[in-house]
Amino acid sequence: MIHILELFSRLFFLLGISYYTITLLQWYNYSPLRVITKHHKWRWHLLYFVLPIVVFFTLFALGFGVVFYAYLYLVYLPMLIIWAFRLDKRVVFTPRVWRFFGIIAIFAVLNEVIFIGFDATSLYYLWLMPFVFGAFICEIYEAILLRNFIALAKDKLAMMHSLKIIMITASFGKTSIKNFLAQILEGQYNLHFTPRSINTFKGIVADINNNLAFGTDIYIAEAGARMQGDIKEIAILLHPQIGVIGEIGNAHIEYFKSLESIAKTKFELLESNRLQKVFVYEKNTPPSDIDSSKKALIQTYPLPLRNIETTLESTRFEMKLDDEWVEFETYILGRFNVDNIAVAVMVAHYLGMKVATIQKLVKKLSPIPHRFNLSISNGKTIIDDGFNGNINGMLEGIRLCSLYQGRKVIVTPGLIESDEESNHKLARAIDEVFELAIITGERNSDMMAKTLQRTQRVILKDKTQLENVLKGMVNNGDLVYFANDAPSYI
Numbered sequence: 429m430i431h432i433l434e435l436f437s438r439l440f441f442l443l444g445i446s447y448y449t450i451t452l453l454q455w456y457n458y459s460p461l462r463v464i465t466k467h468h469k470w471r472w473h474l475l476y477f478v479l480p481i482v483v484f485f486t487l488f489a490l491g492f493g494v495v496f497y498a499y500l501y502l503v504y505l506p507m508l509i510i511w512a513f514r515l516d517k518r519v520v521f522t523p524r525v526w527r528f529f530g531i532i533a534i535f536a537v538l539n540e541v542i543f544i545g546f547d548a549t550s551l552y553y554l555w556l557m558p559f560v561f562g563a564f565i566c567e568i569y570e571a572i573l574l575r576n577f578i579a580l581a582k583d584k585l586a587m588m589h590s591l592k593i594i595m596i597t598a599s600f601g602k603t604s605i606k607n608f609l610a611q612i613l614e615g616q617y618n619l620h621f622t623p624r625s626i627n628t629f630k631g632i633v634a635d636i637n638n639n640l641a642f643g644t645d646i647y648i649a650e651a652g653a654r655m656q657g658d659i660k661e662i663a664i665l666l667h668p669q670i671g672v673i674g675e676i677g678n679a680h681i682e683y684f685k686s687l688e689s690i691a692k693t694k695f696e697l698l699e700s701n702r703l704q705k706v707f708v709y710e711k712n713t714p715p716s717d718i719d720s721s722k723k724a725l726i727q728t729y730p731l732p733l734r735n736i737e738t739t740l741e742s743t744r745f746e747m748k749l750d751d752e753w754v755e756f757e758t759y760i761l762g763r764f765n766v767d768n769i770a771v772a773v774m775v776a777h778y779l780g781m782k783v784a785t786i787q788k789l790v791k792k793l794s795p796i797p798h799r800f801n802l803s804i805s806n807g808k809t810i811i812d813d814g815f816n817g818n819i820n821g822m823l824e825g826i827r828l829c830s831l832y833q834g835r836k837v838i839v840t841p842g843l844i845e846s847d848e849e850s851n852h853k854l855a856r857a858i859d860e861v862f863e864l865a866i867i868t869g870e871r872n873s874d875m876m877a878k879t880l881q882r883t884q885r886v887i888l889k890d891k892t893q894l895e896n897v898l899k900g901m902v903n904n905g906d907l908v909y910f911a912n913d914a915p916s917y918i
Contacts, residue, residue, distance in 0.1 A: 437497055438555050444508050448476045450528050451519040480504045514892050532562030581636040593666050597651040597659055597694050598674025600818035601768050606650045607796045609772040612789045617645040627652035629661050653693050660696035671697045671706035678847055698722045707771050730770035738763045740831055756790045761800045763824045807904035814913030819850040822911050823857055830861045832907045838862045840911040841869040855879035
């Protein structure tokens, strides 16, 4: 009976540590360095990883193994299960996750052979060896797989001689630009674009191998970055003929430390050796060391604009194309989207599409999910802007909300991966417009609470309670603005 208890204890302890680890790795693109340096809730590391390991070694070293069993079953595992249940972004069991657990399981079996076959149950320090070896071997195996997948992707692109590739990067707005451009081009070309918000090197490699069909005319790839070299890696993989470098700002400033570093990274798109044209947001400051031959390929956007009208119903603007003012109308909301639509129009025009056709398609543009989507639900006006995580976009969202005649409620964690000054600016804007602010998460809650003076505020550290709070505090006729819905682990 004691041996069975020890067996199950070893397996459950191993499973708990492994589950916490793979969940964090998946959130941070399987980068152990980012898990350690960029995770905002350090107490989770302490409660679910460091402390249980310390308790385990300490108690067994002192000869109190029974006490550890009590801690495992009465404290650690229940806490971990509750933690996992409350997450709004739980681990997705992809093939990589299954491989992680499978490799650890193989080492666990080998461990049990040692424990049982050689009567080595006293070697408690071997309990975690399956996790250590499994995680190490898994990293090596995934690196080999990735190298093979990269080679396959490069070979596939090399065979698609007529494929035109458009690469889009920016601090914010790149997903919107990609989707607007795709909607404009879709009926004119055999088109494929990276799905959802997939914008990492690994994600693009997988998209090419799994989804990019032979015979495709145009491939639109969204490219994101967390450190210098990320955009260069994608540019060298794709070698796009057309590039878009959207607005550069302080999103992810904690990774790059300075706007200059962010700009240098975004302009790595110019590393493509097939580049024919690159559209660059007019307020961006290019690095000083750009080669003159690359500078000649740059066209700033937007072209001259006038008569811009943005309301809660529609957006109108005029843009100068071929020395003529062309009027565009769309049901996409927000002043920031005028620039995003403008560059999509410019790329389509560069590809040879007729202006009249582009006008019609712009009017038919569909909103991007979670990017200022307006709807009416149970007598309440709901604006879903959950994927808007930049200061300019959120300020424009607040301005549009100010046009609403009625009580206004904002639900937001503030700005994530941004600077304190921007969050103060956001809080002051909220204070001028909204009657109620529900601040989710802990990251900016204290700062928001101190800055908001007029607006009633509710600090909600546990997002699982959000639905109940909304039911109790939001009335018919209210407007509710969901701005930047960061996951609970942030």
